[in-house]
Amino acid sequence: MKIFVRQGDSLWYYSQLFNLPISLVIASNPTISPSQLYVGQQIDIPGYTIHSYTIKSNDTLWNIARNFNIPMDSLFLLNPAIQPSYLQIGQQLSIPIRVTNLIMSDVSQYTYERMVTDINHLVTIYPFIKRRAIGRSVLNKDILELEIGIGQSTRNINGSFHANEWITTPIIMQFINEYALSIMNNQPIRGLYLLPYFETVRLSFVPMVNPDGVNLVLNGPDAADNLRDQVLQINRQNPNFNSWKANINGVDLNNQYPALWETEAARKPASPSPSDFPGYRPLTEPEANAMAQLAQEKNFDIMNAFHTQGKVIYWGFEGLEPAESEAIVNEYQRVSGYLPVQFVDSYAGYKDWFIQQFRKPGFTVELGRGTNPLPISQFSEIYEETLGIMLATLYW
Numbered sequence: 001m002k003i004f005v006r007q008g009d010s011l012w013y014y015s016q017l018f019n020l021p022i023s024l025v026i027a028s029n030p031t032i033s034p035s036q037l038y039v040g041q042q043i044d045i046p047g048y049t050i051h052s053y054t055i056k057s058n059d060t061l062w063n064i065a066r067n068f069n070i071p072m073d074s075l076f077l078l079n080p081a082i083q084p085s086y087l088q089i090g091q092q093l094s095i096p097i098r099v100t101n102l103i104m105s106d107v108s109q110y111t112y113e114r115m116v117t118d119i120n121h122l123v124t125i126y127p128f129i130k131r132r133a134i135g136r137s138v139l140n141k142d143i144l145e146l147e148i149g150i151g152q153s154t155r156n157i158n159g160s161f162h163a164n165e166w167i168t169t170p171i172i173m174q175f176i177n178e179y180a181l182s183i184m185n186n187q188p189i190r191g192l193y194l195l196p197y198f199e200t201v202r203l204s205f206v207p208m209v210n211p212d213g214v215n216l217v218l219n220g221p222d223a224a225d226n227l228r229d230q231v232l233q234i235n236r237q238n239p240n241f242n243s244w245k246a247n248i249n250g251v252d253l254n255n256q257y258p259a260l261w262e263t264e265a266a267r268k269p270a271s272p273s274p275s276d277f278p279g280y281r282p283l284t285e286p287e288a289n290a291m292a293q294l295a296q297e298k299n300f301d302i303m304n305a306f307h308t309q310g311k312v313i314y315w316g317f318e319g320l321e322p323a324e325s326e327a328i329v330n331e332y333q334r335v336s337g338y339l340p341v342q343f344v345d346s347y348a349g350y351k352d353w354f355i356q357q358f359r360k361p362g363f364t365v366e367l368g369r370g371t372n373p374l375p376i377s378q379f380s381e382i383y384e385e386t387l388g389i390m391l392a393t394l395y396w
Contacts, residue, residue: 001048001096003077005041010034017071018045018096023199024183027128027150044127047184050078051095055087068095099125100185104177107170108376111218112141112211118173119144126180128198134206135290138248139225141211143290146176151200154298155393158206158291159306161254161350162245162275163213164373168306171367171383172207175390179203189391197394204298209287212248217241217373224248234272242373245275247285252276254307256288257353259317264348278348288350295354302328302393303354303362306386308374310366313389316342317355317362325361328396335388338365365389 003014011034015022026034028044037043053064061084065072076082078094103121106114123129123146133142157175159168182188183195197203208214215223216231220239224231227248234250235241246252250272255264261282269277283289295303313336315321315329321342329340354362368374368382 001045001050003043003045004080005037005039005043006077006080007039009037011037011043014043014045017074017077018048018098020045020047020184021186021195023150023195024128027198029127045096046126046128047099047180048096049099049125051097053093053095055089055091055093057089059087060084061087064093064095068097070096098185099181102174102177102181104170104174107174107379109218110166110170110173110214112208112215115169115173115208115211116144118177119146122146122177122180126184129176129180134294135286137210137212137287138285139212139227143206143209143211143287145294146205146207147202148176148179148205149198149200149202151198151202153200154202154204154300155302155304156204156206156295156298156300157304157306157390157393158209158350160208160210160214161305162252162307162372163210163217163247164242164245165306165308166208166214166217167308167374167376167379167382168367169207169214170379171386172205172306172390174383175387176205176207190387192391192395194394201394203394204294204300206291206294209291210247210253213244213246213253216248217244235274241274243274245372246273246277247287249285250274250277251279251285251288253285253288253291254305254350255279255348256283256285257292257348257350258282259349259352259356260347264346282348291350292353295358299358300354301360302396303351303360304389304393305350305362305364307364307366308372309368309370311337311369311385312339312341312366314341314344314351314364314366315361317352320359321355322359322361325355325363328361328392329363331392331396332363332365332389335392336385338385338389 130147255278351362351364
């Protein structure tokens with residue numbers, strides 16, 4: 001919700017008027033100096049939308065404020081030209097309405113476009129959520145990162161490296177929505193109040209690493225645009241892409257990293273494939289490169305790559321993982337029921353490279369159980385299992 005500064009206003013006053021933590025108001029206006037507001041300046045107030053109200057017979061500002069359970073001055077702030085003694089029937093008032101429910105409602109067929117629509121709604125209502133493109137896919141889609149928090153410690157959660165594991169994206173997106181709603185309204189999640197973590201941790205999300213591949217699985221070969229014939233050829237002319245894990249070039253993005261890449265490449269397909277082809281060399285694909293550059297830029301303290309399926313958590317690589325990784329994965333097991341597995345005969349993944357490059361805790365979390373793509377009917381169960389891991393990533 002956007003408002004305009006009046007004489008004598010301050011960010012602290014707005015936090016009191018709208019019953020918001022001052023840290024959220026400041027974070028929603030990162031380019032504004034709290035001590036140098038000027039009249040007419042535009043300010044973002046998080047967690048509110050504006051409702052249009054039509055004045056009726058016998059209405060007063062006082063009873064309107066009481067009926068909507070809002071301070072009287074919020075009406076003057078949003079309606080600076082209003083004359084309390086001269087309200088007219090049919091006149092329109094702007095009313096601030098606090099958002100108290102999740103914005104996301106439909107997680108089925110969760111395409112790149114549906115994710116972008118949800119992101120646009122989230123950052124409009126919660127401007128303390130920072131959005132940016134960290135790169136572009138082969139088909140020129142923005143690979144989007146969302147970040148919540150103002151602290152020094154940085155952690156990352158990412159999803160949909162593999163196209164037919166797209167259910168990981170709405171899992172992450174719902175948590176972002178629930179996290180924002182929790183800190184806005186001081187409502188705990190599983191007994192945990194999250195505002196202190198907003199103030200001490202920066203939590204980075206890349207909900208959809210492989211947007212071209214996800215759309216290919218969900219929408220079929222037409223989603224490949226000018227590469228339609230190419231993907232059909234790779235898929236042996238099968239128009240059903242449910243088994244497709246790769247990006248639109250037929251490269252498995254989670255086999256693209258220089259962490260024993262040669263070992264993996266020697267036993268994987270030697271040319272573009274719906275799954276497992278590691279590319280002709282490491283980091284040839286823009287999506288894989290974007291994730292590598294993000295990790296190098298932000299130097300995450302913890303990294304979680306969400307995949308499906310198996311209900312296991314892989315947490316080691318060649319003995320290079322730090323000692324704290326075991327304690328973290330044991331906590332992840334406690335809150336999710338997922339089985340920790342230290343070593344697996346698989347290399348060149350993002351988790352492998354992250355551990356090798358930074359010697360910090362990195363995890364591949366295999367959500368749910370079944371055949372990919374997991375049915376959306378499992379969403380609620382998987383979300384409840386994974387919620388504990390996402391919370392633990394905050395409080396660890």
